[in-house]
Amino acid sequence: MRVSLIQIDVNPDEPGQVRRERVAALVRAERGADLVVLPELWPVGAFAFDEFAASAEPLDGPTATAMSAAARDAGVWLHAGSVVERGTDGSGAEALYNTSLLFAPDGTLRRAYRKIHRFGFDKGEATLMAAGHEIVTEDLGPATVGLATCYDLRFPEQFRLLVDAGAELLVVPAGWPARRRAHWSLLARARAVESQAYVLACGTAGTHAGVEQAGYSVIVDPWGEVVAEAGPAEQVLSADLDPARVATTRADFPVLRDRVLGLPTP
Numbered sequence: 001m002r003v004s005l006i007q008i009d010v011n012p013d014e015p016g017q018v019r020r021e022r023v024a025a026l027v028r029a030e031r032g033a034d035l036v037v038l039p040e041l042w043p044v045g046a047f048a049f050d051e052f053a054a055s056a057e058p059l060d061g062p063t064a065t066a067m068s069a070a071a072r073d074a075g076v077w078l079h080a081g082s083v084v085e086r087g088t089d090g091s092g093a094e095a096l097y098n099t100s101l102l103f104a105p106d107g108t109l110r111r112a113y114r115k116i117h118r119f120g121f122d123k124g125e126a127t128l129m130a131a132g133h134e135i136v137t138e139d140l141g142p143a144t145v146g147l148a149t150c151y152d153l154r155f156p157e158q159f160r161l162l163v164d165a166g167a168e169l170l171v172v173p174a175g176w177p178a179r180r181r182a183h184w185s186l187l188a189r190a191r192a193v194e195s196q197a198y199v200l201a202c203g204t205a206g207t208h209a210g211v212e213q214a215g216y217s218v219i220v221d222p223w224g225e226v227v228a229e230a231g232p233a234e235q236v237l238s239a240d241l242d243p244a245r246v247a248t249t250r251a252d253f254p255v256l257r258d259r260v261l262g263l264p265t266p
């Protein structure tokens with residue numbers, strides 16, 4: 001199974017429509033891959049909080065439309081990273097979500113995942129966006145993917161639920177800052193080891209809203225070994241994966257079988 005992670009440089013001087021067209025061309029160039037992955041909030045920048053509202057779009061907005069066409073033209077599954085989604089909350093009030101979009105090779109939007117853990121504590125994304133509540137997986141044929149976004153990487157309980165739902169490839173688009181790059185690399189490997197699954201962690205490059213991005217997108221195998229790692233700049237990171245290794249790793253070293261569910265709380 002061929003996967004390509006496109007680590008996009010989010011440059012605030014590049015107009016949104018220009019970036020969409022540029023990224024669509026990069027996706028089309030990955031014809032032959034099975035799965036292409038883009039980072040978190042690449043149309044606006046994960047830390048460009050002041051621009052979230054203005055850049056918000058519905059699930060059939062300009063980014064989704066461009067990415068649907070690119071997936072279809074390339075004939076690939078496309079995890080198009082995330083967009084600021086303009087949606088509604090449970091009461092029908094308008095709300096923004098950090099929503100990842102997964103397109104099938106025919107261009108249909110197959111899954112939308114609203115980020116569960118919002119970053120920023122009491123500011124930024126955590127106050128501007130509403131939280132998702134749904135664990136999302138999708139069977140791509142060669143493997144089942146489980147979706148998480150950036151800060152979710154710090155919450156192993158979400159990854160347990162993804163594994164329970166059948167995930168073999170954990171796809172994590174991100175806009176991770178350079179100053180916490182060590183956490184990014186460590187957590188990507190930790191989630192792979194504990195899940196005995198591939199982790200495809202795709203970040204951004206460049207600096208936006210004064211926040212230097214880490215880059216260093218990484219593909220980790222079910223044993224926790226790094227299969228491929230990007231540098232700090234814009235880059236396409238590709239690798240051939242063997243999804244059967246998930247089952248063999250879990251069978252040969254069956255730690256997931258030894259989980260004790262329902263441990264008593266202190």
Ligand SMILES: NC(=O)CCC(=O)C(=O)O
Pocket residue numbers: 040046118119149150151152154174175176177180183
């Ligand atoms: N966009 C994010 O979720 C940033 C997460 C982050 O910076 C961190 O977990 O550290």
